[in-house]
Every structure is written in structure tokens, then in C-alpha cells.
Amino acid sequence: MQFETVIGLEVHAQLLTKTKIFCSCSTEFGAPPNTHTCPVCLGMPGVLPVLNRTVVEYAMKMALATHCRILPRCRFARKNYFYPDLPKGYQISQYELPLGVDGWLEIETEEGTRRIGITRIHMEEDAGKLVHDETQPVSYVDFNRTGVPLIEIVSEPDMRSPEEAAAYLRTLRDILRYLEICDGNMEEGSFRCDANISLRPVGSSEFGTKTELKNMNSFRNVQRALEFEVRRQRALLEKGQAIVQETRLWDAGRGVTVSMRGKEEAHDYRYFPDPDLVPVEIDEAWVEQVRSSLPELPDAKRERFVRQYDLPAYDARVLTASKDLADYFEAAVAAFPQPKTVSNWIMSELMRELKRDEREIEDCPVPPAHLAELLQLMDRNVISGKIAKSVFKEMYETGASAKAIVEAKGLEQVTDEGAIEAVVREVLAENPKEVESFRQGKEKLLGFFVGQVMKKTRGKANPKLVNEMLLKALKG
Amino acid sequence: MKEKITREEVRHVADLARLDLNPDEEVQMTQQLNAILDYMEKLNEVDTSQVEPTTHAVERANVFREDVVGPSLQRDSALANAPQTDGVHFVVPKVI
Numbered sequence: 167m168q169f170e171t172v173i174g175l176e177v178h179a180q181l182l183t184k185t186k187i188f189c190s191c192s193t194e195f196g197a198p199p200n201t202h203t204c205p206v207c208l209g210m211p212g213v214l215p216v217l218n219r220t221v222v223e224y225a226m227k228m229a230l231a232t233h234c235r236i237l238p239r240c241r242f243a244r245k246n247y248f249y250p251d252l253p254k255g256y257q258i259s260q261y262e263l264p265l266g267v268d269g270w271l272e273i274e275t276e277e278g279t280r281r282i283g284i285t286r287i288h289m290e291e292d293a294g295k296l297v298h299d300e301t302q303p304v305s306y307v308d309f310n311r312t313g314v315p316l317i318e319i320v321s322e323p324d325m326r327s328p329e330e331a332a333a334y335l336r337t338l339r340d341i342l343r344y345l346e347i348c349d350g351n352m353e354e355g356s357f358r359c360d361a362n363i364s365l366r367p368v369g370s371s372e373f374g375t376k377t378e379l380k381n382m383n384s385f386r387n388v389q390r391a392l393e394f395e396v397r398r399q400r401a402l403l404e405k406g407q408a409i410v411q412e413t414r415l416w417d418a419g420r421g422v423t424v425s426m427r428g429k430e431e432a433h434d435y436r437y438f439p440d441p442d443l444v445p446v447e448i449d450e451a452w453v454e455q456v457r458s459s460l461p462e463l464p465d466a467k468r469e470r471f472v473r474q475y476d477l478p479a480y481d482a483r484v485l486t487a488s489k490d491l492a493d494y495f496e497a498a499v500a501a502f503p504q505p506k507t508v509s510n511w512i513m514s515e516l517m518r519e520l521k522r523d524e525r526e527i528e529d530c531p532v533p534p535a536h537l538a539e540l541l542q543l544m545d546r547n548v549i550s551g552k553i554a555k556s557v558f559k560e561m562y563e564t565g566a567s568a569k570a571i572v573e574a575k576g577l578e579q580v581t582d583e584g585a586i587e588a589v590v591r592e593v594l595a596e597n598p599k600e601v602e603s604f605r606q607g608k609e610k611l612l613g614f615f616v617g618q619v620m621k622k623t624r625g626k627a628n629p630k631l632v633n634e635m636l637l638k639a640l641k642g
Numbered sequence: 643m644k645e646k647i648t649r650e651e652v653r654h655v656a657d658l659a660r661l662d663l664n665p666d667e668e669v670q671m672t673q674q675l676n677a678i679l680d681y682m683e684k685l686n687e688v689d690t691s692q693v694e695p696t697t698h699a700v701e702r703a704n705v706f707r708e709d710v711v712g713p714s715l716q717r718d719s720a721l722a723n724a725p726q727t728d729g730v731h732f733v734v735p736k737v738i
């Protein structure tokens with residue numbers, strides 16, 4: 167039987183506010199354990215949480231960027247459960263009245279653009295961090311992260327393959343980063359993803375039994391975990407066995423998902439409205455104010471790159487994949503206004519080096535101004551294209567500017583006709599037999615002479631001039 | 643009169659609240675909770691068809707703080723009431 171995969175994702179994104187969602191403790195990452203806590207985020211009796219306005223505005227930005235409808239009135243609810251990383255015995259979240267609902271975003275797939283629905287976006291607080299002792303039966307709790315603002319973004323079960331799920335996640339992260347409200351770092355946990363996945367016979371409109379996957383801390387792991395789960399569920403269904411609805415943990419080392427059997431509490435969170443927090447009312451004026459503050463988003467930037475710089479759609483998509491890369495391109499083009507040349511160099515030379523080092527563009531040792539300077543040198547025939555590539559490698563390795571490298575190594579292209587002519591004469595004098603053959607019609611030998619001249623000038627002679635002058639000398 | 647809350651439900655809620663009730667306490671709690679719920683029934687006598695549901699005694703909305711860092715507790719103070727610490731962390735029985 168042919169099966170169709172159905173995937174929905176729940177993403178938690180940590181917001182880049184300076185302070186926590188309900189108290190003025192710092193959200194700074196990497197502080198010594200338990201130095202960013204106060205009576206509010208430690209859940210002491212009698213304290214009063216007060217909502218951080220910036221959290222609401224960041225959440226609104228994401229809701230508007232993903233075409234959600236912002237509810238005119240939303241409120242916070244307590245989600246009750248016990249876990250040592252949760253000092254109050256409940257998490258303040260949103261339940262029946264979230265901030266935004268009914269949104270969507272578009273992803274690029276091999277079959278073209280697909281629209282993925284977003285069920286809801288709500289605000290909530292993060293929990294603390296637990297570290298387990300290797301030898302003793304104890305765990306250590308750090309409450310610095312407790313109360314750091316999160317938005318939870320819940321998708322519709324609209325994805326049909328692990329690749330689509332990965333594409334959705336990347337798109338979501340790109341938007342968050344464009345908005346500058348989340349750094350989107352999966353490894354550090356500022357961008358986390360749980361997945362619901364089920365299979366159903368092709369053509370069926372009902373959903374199959376789903377499993378929930380957790381513990382996937384990279385894009386690659388999300389895709390691998392989903393691929394494994396597709397194979398596991400298909401094998402069971404083909405044997406006529408039932409899928410157990412359960413939570414499974416991804417084990418990246420073994421490349422399998424493992425049932426959390428027995429460790430999971432029945433989901434009975436007994437949500438109720440948090441009496442410590444008043445409702446949030448968002449009127450049209452506030453929505454419009456936030457909407458007008460939205461930066462250019464990836465889709466719009468891609469269209470503009472095609473229009474303004476006359477780039478192919480492919481180039482525009484690659485260059486707008488991250489805001490930093492797009493900014494890099496625009497900075498380089500501002501200094502060297504030949505967009506397609508800049509695009510080619512970024513997509514080939516630059517991205518090859520970055521990929522090899524697994525570096526992000528923001529850590530690129532070649533600033534856009536340096537790249538522009540290199541392209542200028544090439545454009546003015548100071549260096550050849552071939553030499554430019556080796557200069558670029560050195561710029562990337564040392565951080566030095568193109569001019570500095572070209573000057574230090576004496577790589578300027580020789581365009582002085584007298585100098586080239588002297589070398590041409592030398593080469594002809596050293597190779598009388600080849601000269602004779604050429605003059606009797608073996609014109610293929612021109613390549614040999616060009617090679618000899620380039621060798622003597624260590625690749626610095628202007629190839630066009632060398633050609634012209636060789637022909638003149640040989641035929642003249 | 644039909645029980646509003648069964649002994650089974652009391653056991654479940656106690657379990658969620660991490661309360662360890664002995665059988666006598668289960669019976670007692672079931673009776674008491676039923677008595678309380680019966681009493682709350684009185685509220686149903688009031689006609690609320692024209693009243694908006696509310697979660698607050700005061701009609702207020704949009705109380706915010708600005709995103710400005712304030713002082714946090716000294717770590718010693720934060721850990722002062724913890725049953726067990728290593729001077730840096732709260733220490734709890736191992737959980738996975």
C-alpha cells in the first residue's frame with residue numbers, strides 16, 4: 167500500500183528581549199548559574215508577575231509576518247505540572263485565547279511553492295535548565311532560563327515529507343532572524359522543534375495515529391528523526407500492526423526514535439486563566455503600528471533582488487536565504503555596482519569557503535568592502551580572473567585586503583606592452599623549431615607560446631595582450 | 643443525589659497534585675469535596691445569562707513593564723530556602 171506522510175510542527179522560539187517575560191531579570195545567555203533570578207521568576211509566594219511589553223510586540227511581529235489574525239483580546243493561563251525545572255509548579259502560557267491564529271507561510275519545495283498553515287502563535291515562559299549528575303542520584307537546577315520569553319508557533323498538519331518539514335523550519339527561522347526577535351540557534355536551544363507525524367493510505371482524508379517526536383537539536387536531526395519515523399511507522403502498518411500514540415525521543419547517536427513509555431505523565435494540565443495577569447487588549451492602531459515597523463521579509467527581498475539587481479530567481483533565493491547574506495551582497499554591490507558579478511563570487515568562491523569551514527556569513531573574514539575591492543582590481547585589469555581567485559583564498563585565510571596582497575606579492579597584471587613584447591621575443595628565440603612549425607601552418611601552437619609567456623611572467627601578463635603580440639610577432 | 647466527584651477522580655487529582663492519600667483520607671476528601679461542590683451549586687441559582695464571563699474582579703487590561711534590566715537576587719539569597727544546594731545550583735532528586 168502507498169502511504170502519505172502527515173507532519174505538523176511545534177516550534178519554541180526564545181525572544182531576544184533584554185529581560186524576562188514577567189520580571190526584570192536579565193535574559194543574558196551563559197551567565198553563572200542562578201545569578202539571574204528574583205522572587206517572581208523563582209515563584210515565591212505573594213509576588214506579582216508583570217508582562218514585558220516588548221514580548222507582546224515581538225510576538226505580534228511574528229504573528230503579522232506569518233499572516234496570523236491577532237486576537238483583540240488574549241490572556242495568560244496556567245499550565246499545571248510538576249517538574250524540577252519549573253519552580254512554581256505551573257508554566258504561564260496561553261491557552262484558549264492565544265495572541266494570533268490562522269496564519270500561513272510559503273515554503274519552496276521541489277514541486278514548487280507550498281503554503282503551510284499556522285494554527286496559532288502564543289506567548290509563554292521558558293523553564294529552567296537541569297543537569298544530571300553522572301554518578302550520584304541527583305540533578306542540578308539552574309533557574310537563569312526560567313521566565314525567558316518564548317513564542318510557541320504551532321503549524322497545521324500540512325507537511326507531507328521530512329524535507330518539507332525541514333524547509334518549513336528553515337523558512338520560519340529565516341523570518342524570525344529577519345525580524346531580529348530570535349537568534350534561531352537550534353544547538354543552543356533558542357529555537358526548538360517538536361514534531362507530530364503520522365501516515366495514512368494515499369487518498370485517505372482521515373489522519374492516522376500520530377507519534378510526537380522530541381529531542382531533535384539541529385535541522386539535520388529533525389529531518390533524520392522524521393525519516394526514521396516514516397520508515398518505522400510504514401513497517402508496522404505494512405505488517406498490519408497499530409501505531410501507538412506516544413512521545414518518542416530522537417537518539418541522534420543511534421539514529422533511532424525511542425519510546426518514552428512510562429516516563430510520560432498523562433497530559434492533564436488543568437489549564438485555567440492566570441489571576442495574577444490582566445488580559446492583553448490589542449487594538450487596530452497597535453497592530454498597524456507594529457505592522458509598519460516590520461522589516462522587509464525574505465519573500466519581498468527575493469522579489470526586489472530580481473527587480474532591482476536584475477538577478478536570476480535562483481541567485482535571489484540563495485542570497486536572501488539569510489538577512490546577513492543579503493546585507494553582505496548589498497554592501498558589496500554598493501561598492502562595486504555589477505550585481506551579477508558580485509552574486510557569482512558570493513555564491514561560488516565565498517560560499518564554498520564558508521561551507522568548508524561550516525561558518526556563517528557574519529563570521530566571514532572577508533568583509534564586503536574587501537570583496538568589492540578585489541572585483542574592482544579585476545575589472546580594471548590590474549589582476550586577471552585567475553589570480554583574483556587565488557588572492558581571494560588568501561584574503562579569506564588572512565583577512566588582508568585585496569590591494570595589500572596584490573602589492574605584497576607583486577601580482578599586478580603586466581599590461582606594459584614593452585615588457586610583454588620583450589618576453590614574447592625571448593620565448594620565440596628559445597623555441598625556433600616551434601616558430602618554424604607555426605609559420606608552416608601549425609597554428610595550434612599558439613597555445614604553447616601563450617603558455618610559455620605566462621610561465622615566464624608567473625601568470626601576470628594580460629592574456630589578451632599576450633595573444634595579440636604573439637600573433638603579431640609570429641605572423642609579422 | 644449523584645456524586646459530583648467520585649473517589650476515583652479524587653485519587654487522580656491527588657496524584658496530579660503529588661498528594662499521597664491513605665484510603666480513609668480518600669473517603670474524607672471525596673465527601674468534603676462533594677459538600678463544597680454542592681454548596682457552589684447555589685451559584686447556579688443566580689441568572690448570569692446577561693453577564694460576561696470574567697476572571698478578574700477589576701476590569702483592567704494591558705498592564706506592562708518596559709524591557710529594562712533590574713537587579714536580580716544574590717545567588718546566596720536565591721538558594722537560601724533550598725532544602726539542598728551545592729552553593730551554585732538547587733540540588734534535587736535525579737529526574738530524567
Ligand SMILES: [Zn+2]
Binds near residue numbers: 189202
Ligand atoms: Zn526574575
